[in-house]
Amino acid sequence: MNPNDKSPIRKVLVLGAGKVGGTVADMLAEYHRLPVTLADRVLPRGEPGDRWIERIALDVEDAAALAALMAGHQAVINALPFHLAAQVARVAARQGLHYFDLTEDRAATEAIRGLAANASAVLMPQCGLAPGVIGMLGMQLAGRFDTLHDLRLRVGALPRHATNRLRYAFTWSIDGLINEYCNPCAAIVQGEAVSVQPLEGLETLVLEGEDYEAFHTSGGLGTLAETLAGRVRNLDYKTLRYPGHRDAMDFLLNDLRLVERRALLRQVLEHAVPHTRDDVVIVFAAASGERQGRFEQVTRMARIHGGRLRGVDRTAIELATAAGVVGVFELLRNGRLPARGFVGQEQVPLEAFLATRVGRCYAALGESTAAAPAGPHPGHALVHTWPAPARHRRRQETRP
Numbered sequence: 001m002n003p004n005d006k007s008p009i010r011k012v013l014v015l016g017a018g019k020v021g022g023t024v025a026d027m028l029a030e031y032h033r034l035p036v037t038l039a040d041r042v043l044p045r046g047e048p049g050d051r052w053i054e055r056i057a058l059d060v061e062d063a064a065a066l067a068a069l070m071a072g073h074q075a076v077i078n079a080l081p082f083h084l085a086a087q088v089a090r091v092a093a094r095q096g097l098h099y100f101d102l103t104e105d106r107a108a109t110e111a112i113r114g115l116a117a118n119a120s121a122v123l124m125p126q127c128g129l130a131p132g133v134i135g136m137l138g139m140q141l142a143g144r145f146d147t148l149h150d151l152r153l154r155v156g157a158l159p160r161h162a163t164n165r166l167r168y169a170f171t172w173s174i175d176g177l178i179n180e181y182c183n184p185c186a187a188i189v190q191g192e193a194v195s196v197q198p199l200e201g202l203e204t205l206v207l208e209g210e211d212y213e214a215f216h217t218s219g220g221l222g223t224l225a226e227t228l229a230g231r232v233r234n235l236d237y238k239t240l241r242y243p244g245h246r247d248a249m250d251f252l253l254n255d256l257r258l259v260e261r262r263a264l265l266r267q268v269l270e271h272a273v274p275h276t277r278d279d280v281v282i283v284f285a286a287a288s289g290e291r292q293g294r295f296e297q298v299t300r301m302a303r304i305h306g307g308r309l310r311g312v313d314r315t316a317i318e319l320a321t322a323a324g325v326v327g328v329f330e331l332l333r334n335g336r337l338p339a340r341g342f343v344g345q346e347q348v349p350l351e352a353f354l355a356t357r358v359g360r361c362y363a364a365l366g367e368s369t370a371a372a373p374a375g376p377h378p379g380h381a382l383v384h385t386w387p388a389p390a391r392h393r394r395r396q397e398t399r400p
Contacts, residue, residue, distance in 0.1 A: 009074040009098070009333050011035045015060055015088060016079030017043050019315070020102065020128075020172075023322040024077055025053050026310045031357040032330070039069060040080075060084060063091055070095050075121075075332075077325055078102070081175050086111035089123060096120045098332060100325050102128040104180055104219030116342035122332055124343040127325035129281065129317070130155040130237065131222030135345035136353055137285050137300060137365050138224050138235075144298055145289035148232045153221070154205070154214050154284040156240025157317040159276045166249070167242035169276040171317045174269055180239070181249060182259050183218035186225045188235040193225060199250050201238060207284060207301065214238035215246045223344040240282055280305055281316040283365065302364035323358040330356045 014025045017040035025038045029052035039058040060066055060080060070076060070091065078088045078101035085101050085108040092099040098121040103109065109125045116123050126132055134153050142148050159169040170177070184195040201216045220237035228235055252258050258265040281304040288297040306315045328348055331337050336352055353359050354366045 011073045013037045013073040013076040019318050021079030023318040027326040093119050098122045100127045101125045113342045126222040128321040130220040132324035135222045135224045136348050136350040139346035140350040141287035147290040149289040150234045152286045153237045156282045160278045167245045169274045171279040180217040185216040185218045212240045213243045224346050227346050277315045279316045281320045300365045326358045327353045327356040
């Protein structure tokens with residue numbers, strides 16, 4: 001156990017044994033040497049438990065069974081579908097467990113925040129990539145300006161090769177994608193908090209010589225719009241895709257009215273759009289405003305690729321998402337977060353997150369770029385491999 005750990009968290013429950021949940025469990029085992037219980041209704045075949053990870057079948061919607069399993073754990077990380085977030089958080093709050101999840105759903109987050117007043121532990125939803133790390137980045141950039149004018153946050157989980165008319169393949173949850181493509185999106189326009197429609201606000205970008213498009217999707221800002229209210233003129237979050245994707249989805253959702261029949265939309269997408277493990281995650285942010293009497297712009301960009309973790313190949317989105325929640329878990333464990341109540345992602349200093357054992361895959365976001373007058377810019381990028389396991393890093397870090 002790490003001697004720097006200040007929080008008496010001795011065992012962690014991870015709910016959801018899918019690709020992201022499995023990655024979270026492996027990160028906790030590899031970088032924290034903590035016993036982990038990994039639970040789901042159906043466990044993946046061929047993945048037995050090991051010294052650190054115990055795998056248990058559980059019907060999460062059985063509140064009594066869930067409460068019984070939580071006993072003996074001090075923290076729960078929820079990697080289940082978004083519609084189960086509030087239900088799990090309520091059980092965790094009643095039992096005094098620290099709670100983390102990856103939801104992008106705004107209604108679930110509000111329900112969890114409503115539990116915070118009487119909570120004896122931390123309730124921290126939206127701990128993935130977007131919402132999650134992108135909120136830390138946005139807050140860090142906002143703090144660089146005396147007067148903040150515009151903050152633009154862009155994230156894409158993309159297949160490295162797109163061969164169909166949608167210019168897309170699934171790299172993560174179908175349900176999560178439908179949720180963010182169909183629900184209203186928070187933004188700030190000319191100083192006013194507004195709700196904008198998904199798929200709107202289409203723009204084109206050139207990043208490192210490659211063309212992308214971006215458009216509004218729901219949930220990516222988390223609680224950042226509330227935190228920056230009154231401090232920024234324009235704030236928005238958009239999803240990055242390859243050109244042509246937005247128009248094809250607009251045809252499905254609006255022209256064919258599948259936005260009104262989400263179960264059918266899911267069937268169509270599941271049948272027609274392939275899944276891929278050959279992916280890349282792109283994170284881009286641009287902020288502009290006044291600093292020391294000059295109008296300036298600062299940008300950040302990172303590309304994240306897949307890698308191996310505990311002998312298993314993990315995709316970029318699995319690593320990037322899991323690192324978001326395991327990083328803030330580490331900060332809590334080391335006494336760097338509030339000990340109880342609701343915690344938003346933007347309350348986490350980006351540099352503190354980047355210094356965690358799993359924050360290294362986002363390292364490019366912490367590198368300073370020269371501020372320049374606002375206008376066209378080439379962006380800034382760095383490709384990262386996954387951090388070496390702890391046993392290798394210790395050898396490196398003991399050198400003079």
